[in-house]
Amino acid sequence: MTLRITGYRTLTTVQEWGRPVGDANGVFADGITSVPIVMVDTDEGITGVGLGPHLDIDAIFDAIEGEDPRAVTALYDRMLRQTFKAGHAGRVFGTIGALDSALWDIKAQAAGQPLWRLLGGRDRTVAAYASGLDIGLTDEQLVAVYREYAEHGLQAAKLKGGLDVERDKHRLGLVRQVLAEPGHVRRPGLMLDANECWNRKQAVRYIGEIEQALDLIWVEEPVRRWDADGLATVSRGVRAAVATGENLTGLEQYRPLVAAGAVDIVQTAAVWGVTHFLRVAALAHAYDLPVSPIGTTPMALLHAATSVPNHLTSELQDLRPPFGVSVDLEVEDGVFVLGESPGLGVTVDEHAIAASTQRSNTAAADTPNVRPEHAGRRLLAAADGARGTVMPRLPAVR
Structure with a gap:
């Protein structure tokens, strides 16, 4: 079969959570x-x-137009070279x-196989943990959200926190109780994401105080993502x-962290693509480090996770896919x-x-996409003054 890339389309849908979602930044x-979604067409x-994302997609697509999409890893490197001068970080x-994930999708479709099988996976099940993006929830909402996760058999949970140590301990305790309810796991796993x-x-200091009361599997992004010395100090x-x-965007950003002993659980975002994940997983495996994908709908990386020896667990955020998107995926046990x-x-x-009018204001100053002015420079890691003046307090602990 001759197969050539002929064009692409972009569109943007929404994830409708039905509740506030966010982290310490907003x-x-x-x-x-x-x-955002990219669709790649073939002849x-x-x-x-x-x-x-599809930022600068016209220029990047030039690197793959007319090519055979089955040469996906070579095309990935062509796309990286296409951004040589300006750089390929961020969006x-x-x-x-x-584009890389779309090409892997095409390659597996052309072979008539699910991607997990094409990549060499033996088992189509992938371990999951619950992640509610939950810092803005009341206690009642928090319990309801994680009870739904528990009903799908989730045995570990990652909470958002970092602004109020007493509240974080309280909320972690609530989720531990939910996951340990009769019929669920006896000793749930807990993680905290400080963003x-x-x-x-x-x-x-903050994590040490929490660990006096609770056992944490991991703490995520406790300091800046590139701070090798700082992450190693925390570890x-x-x-x-x-x-x-x-x-982190590119293997070159992982190398200093690995060399400094600054990362214990190596993560990659779903939006960075399959080839990036496979290369990061190989780097991590060389240092006996586990990998764990992150993302709202991490379909591509779930397929890839079945084929690497050091996958630990993958993030499950919403139990429902984005609006207008359906996935051949279940969450069971x-x-x-x-x-x-x-x-x-x-x-x-x-x-x-295309007919939907739902939109999200991703650039608003009080959302997680905008770093607060005084983040990392507060005398106390507390909700007051989180954005330089006064941040509204989270719901009171009762």
């Missing part, structure tokens, strides 16, 4: 977040889907990742593992169960998405 109060009528790396809101000594100063990597559909098993209803 909250989407309306519970609506954007989900044989096979279309691949990639969930991720540009996301565009490359979205880079501390300095290094503050992180050690040495606490019992929990340090997890980071979801915002605490694991993702991938289907047998050829490719990624992702179907996009372009007409429904």
